[in-house]
Amino acid sequence: xxxxxxxxxxxxxxxxxxxxxxxxxxxxxxxxxxxxxxxxxxxxxxxxxxxxxxxxxxxxxxxxxxxxxxxxxxxxxxxxxxxxxxxxxx
Numbered sequence: 247x248x249x250x251x252x253x254x255x256x257x258x259x260x261x262x263x264x265x266x267x268x269x270x271x272x273x274x275x276x277x278x279x280x281x282x283x284x285x286x287x288x289x290x291x292x293x294x295x296x297x298x299x300x301x302x303x304x305x306x307x308x309x310x311x312x313x314x315x316x317x318x319x320x321x322x323x324x325x326x327x328x329x330x331x332x333x334x335x336x
Contacts, residue, residue, distance in 0.1 A: 250262055250263030250266070251263060254285060254295050254298045254299070254302075255283075255284070255285035255286060255288060255292075255294075255295040255299075256288070256290075256294065256295075257287075257288020257289050257290050257294075258283075258284040258285055258286075258287060258288045260283045260284060260285040260295075262298075262302070264283055264285075265279060265283060265285060265298070265299065265302045266302060266306070268282045268283050269302050269303055269305070269306030269307070270306050273306060273307050274303055274306065274307070275303055275307065275309070276299050276300045276303040276304075278303075279299055279302065279303045280292070280299055285299050286299055
């Protein structure tokens with residue numbers, strides 16, 4: 247299996263190859279990498295891929311992760327019951 251085709255961000259379907267290419271081309275911080283590729287901007291808010299984005303950016307730039315603005319993630323605005331989603335209130 248080609249390691250470049252490994253999907254890092256499942257929500258936005260961003261591969262490791264895309265992350266590395268953007269990081270090497272633009273020498274991105276983790277925040278810039280997120281904005282350029284949309285990795286970490288899906289429905290999970292970066293909970294599954296944030297560490298990988300940080301790692302790729304750090305390897306491309308050689309900077310410590312504390313340099314610049316660290317990536318964060320946000321929980322949903324408010325929880326919603328499954329019954330409300332399906333139209334059954336109760």
